[in-house]
Amino acid sequence: MSWSLIILVLILLFFVIIPLIKNKIIRHKRIKKMKSIEEQRDSRVITLIHRQEILGLIGMPFTRFINIEDSEEILRAVRETDSDKPIDLILHTPGGLVLAAEQIARAIDRHPAPVKVLIPHYAMSGGTLIALAADNIIMDQNAVLGPVDPQISGYPAASIKNVLDRKDINEVDDDTLIKADIAEKAVIQLENFLEGILADDFEPGEIEKITKNLSRGKFTHDFALTCDVLQELNIDHHTDLPDGIYELMKLYPQPGQGYPSVNYLSY
Template structure:
């Protein structure tokens, strides 16, 4: 074998590494999903958005809830018998309102119990989906978030408040158009949230939750902790199965040359005095 041939063999091996690594991860995920389904007797659906190195050049891809996600989740729900519970694992910063709302409405219509598992965070559209479930199981450090609409990167509620603090003749036409859209978006989100929460809470509680979560009382990245979710009256618990933590380990972030977090990956117990 010549040096040139050896070079090309090594090149092909290196080029295939990202592809093979991704395939091994997919196989491991499928096995873990099968294990969780066998333990819980449910259909497990993952909605996980993390960076993953998907190409030979190693560029990370940021993901969020989109129409493709709603199509896949709805397809999975359609393939599930009406008497089979659904466990949806959420790890997402949010995304398109339309896609998140489609998923939430499909979940709400499923006759059997639907449980949302939140190991780390489910913000914005992720929270909208969680609210459609019968139960939300969170890690003690996991968070949800408000579902207030954003218009061109600005909170809809803030755009409206601006029009009340400045004279109209001092406001640009584009801002007034955004304010009109913001008013519609806030009204629509509140009505959609009331539709999702309907039949799960008393009418007064539905009105309260829809108002607080959708009308701009918090910044969009405000973390709703387990304790705060419980105070709001959401159906939350902390009994997150160990298998879900193990499953999340199969969604690695891109490898960095210098890791930002390091520790010995072993359980640490207090050593007794001699």
């Protein structure tokens, strides 16, 4: 065997086979930890965890969001769960497709047994929509949720609607008018959905307060809804997040790009 062929085989081993082996090992560890959490909590554990990942062999990072594939998998998992079995949904996401988030929220809202959403770091936008549909929200004391206001062409729907209130309609171009019409529909649709999933746990006045704050553009879309803000909105939540959730999150590491930006010593 020539040296060039040996080098080629080694390169192939380094870039293809070793990453595959590493992925199988870490997947096995994740499954083992999930089983451990299920045994400890007597529940069905489902994860919706989005991390920045490395694309193929070229090392290009890409960020994941809630999509239709996620909703299909979670709907399947919920459907396969016994009706009397509680569900623990571990949620770590920046949000994503509204349709997919609403499907997931509807599925966990309809599950007969209690559904708890566990949030170690953040569940923004569509993630918050899912969390509000659960029976209980358990989050780290420094974790955050986010507003659920619809976004149209990259702009908050509420802000697009405000254009018509501040300018004469004859001074507004057709494109903005169309977007404003879509924005109006999007806000109404989202508020109707929120009212549906909150109806069993909140009084009408409380629902109005939540929808006004979270869907009508009071905050920017990336505003951090901390535990204190959730308390002001009367959104019930707990901060006794099990240690096993943190241990599971360690098995979803961000891909390293050169030297790590955070270092600390473990004791």
